[in-house]
Amino acid sequence: MSAVLSPAAAPAPAGVPALKVTQGRVLLSEFTKFRSLRSTMWTLLAAVVLMIGIGALFSAVTASQYHTFSVADRATFDPISTSLAGISFAVVAFGVLGVLFMSGEYSTGMIRSSLTAVPRRLPVLWGKLAIFAGTIFSVSLVASFVSFFLGQALLSSHHLGVAITAPDALRSVIGAALYVTVAGMIGVALGALLRNTAAGISTFTAAFFVIPPLTGLLPASVSDHLAQYLPSNAGEVLWGGTHGVANPLSPWTGFAVLCGYAVILIAAAAWRLRRADA
Numbered sequence: 001m002s003a004v005l006s007p008a009a010a011p012a013p014a015g016v017p018a019l020k021v022t023q024g025r026v027l028l029s030e031f032t033k034f035r036s037l038r039s040t041m042w043t044l045l046a047a048v049v050l051m052i053g054i055g056a057l058f059s060a061v062t063a064s065q066y067h068t069f070s071v072a073d074r075a076t077f078d079p080i081s082t083s084l085a086g087i088s089f090a091v092v093a094f095g096v097l098g099v100l101f102m103s104g105e106y107s108t109g110m111i112r113s114s115l116t117a118v119p120r121r122l123p124v125l126w127g128k129l130a131i132f133a134g135t136i137f138s139v140s141l142v143a144s145f146v147s148f149f150l151g152q153a154l155l156s157s158h159h160l161g162v163a164i165t166a167p168d169a170l171r172s173v174i175g176a177a178l179y180v181t182v183a184g185m186i187g188v189a190l191g192a193l194l195r196n197t198a199a200g201i202s203t204f205t206a207a208f209f210v211i212p213p214l215t216g217l218l219p220a221s222v223s224d225h226l227a228q229y230l231p232s233n234a235g236e237v238l239w240g241g242t243h244g245v246a247n248p249l250s251p252w253t254g255f256a257v258l259c260g261y262a263v264i265l266i267a268a269a270a271w272r273l274r275r276a277d278a
Contacts, residue, residue, distance in 0.1 A: 023123050029114075030127040034135065039100055044139055047093035047180075051143040052150065054086035059151035063158040079162050080172045081240035083151020084144065087176045088241055091208060091232075094136055094180045098187025099200035101132055102269075106195040121273050129188055129266065136184045141177040148173050168240065171251065175238030178255065183208065183235060186262050192269035208232040220246070234258045 034040055062082050069077065105111040118124050148169070152161035164170055186207075190200040212230050215223045224246040227233055233245050237254035249257065 021118050021120070021123070023126065026118055026123045026127040027130060029117075030124070030131045034101065034128075034131050037101075037104070039104075040097065043093050043097040043100075044135075047090040047097075048139065048143045050090040050093060051084075051086040051140070052147050054089050055083050055147035055151045056086075056154060058085040059083050059154040063155050063160060066158055066160060077160075078240055079152065079155050079160055080148070080166070080169050083148050083155070084172060084176050084239050084241065086147055087144070087180060087239060088236070090140075090143075091180050091183050092205065094140070094184035095187035095204040095208065096201055097136075098132060098184040098189075099191040099197060099204060101128060102188050102191030103195060103197040103200050104191075106191075107197060122270055125192060125266075125270055125273055128192075129185055132188055133181055133185055137177055137181040140180045141174065144173045144176040147176075172239040175251065175255070176241075179235040179238050179258070182255075182258050182262050183231070186231065186265055189262065189265035189269045193265060193272055228254075229257060231258055231261050234261075 059079075059082055062077075066074075066077075105114060114124050115121055148164065152163075155161035162169060164173070187200065187204050190203050191197070194200045194203065208231060212227065212232050215227045215230070217223075218226070227245050228247050228249050234249055234254040235258035237248050238251045248254070
């Protein structure tokens with residue numbers, strides 16, 4: 001009895017070239033998944049609202065209350081970081097989106113189909129990271145510029161604003177977008193490494209929001225040399241958002257430390273993706 005070929009096993013018709021799995025096709029597939037997720041649009045919208053809205057709120061309140069500031073507060077006042085204050089809140093939305101982008105496929109079981117279509121596995125991870133980074137950087141860069149100009153307009157009503165050509169202004173605006181992009185990529189890596197949405201979001205939240213304040217409970221001799229290397233404190237230096245850190249790193253050194261965390265976690269996620277079954 002002759003075997004009956006299933007549609008998946010049937011050879012391609014004569015003259016029709018067989019489709020190969022390429023990184024370009026994987027990228028297109030991951031982009032389709034990313035934009036088709038309802039959570040993507042809502043989370044991006046929430047992040048943009050947080051970046052622009054909170055930055056504007058901080059700027060407006062600061063401008064109206066500046067006359068009550070002490071001499072020390074006025075000396076440390078930074079109009080650039082004030083207008084970008086929403087970054088500290090928006091990063092959680094980008095991190096959650098990164099976790100969901102990867103862990104969501106494990107919770108639904110779609111990851112099995114993805115890895116069946118791409119047996120080498122790692123192109124799936126590279127595709128997700130590339131699509132995520134490109135999208136987040138583009139969106140956050142626009143939101144960062146809007147936050148800056150809106151915040152400076154509000155501050156300028158009390159003669160406190162600065163121009164984009166001011167020292168460190170352009171670096172801070174672009175740096176804010178770089179910070180949330182790499183932080184979001186850490187979320188993607190956590191989603192791939194832990195394969196559980198709750199665990200990934202909890203770990204991301206702990207690393208960026210819970211652990212940094214707790215270092216203040218440690219002896220100064222320890223916290224002064226530890227806090228600056230935490231992911232959030234290291235990355236926020238790039239846009240001037242770190243306050244209360246005794247010995248902050250220089251902007252690009254801090255960003256390099258944040259990227260180091262991302263590289264380590266992505267490498268661990270890639271190792272597990274290759275070694276462990278979905």
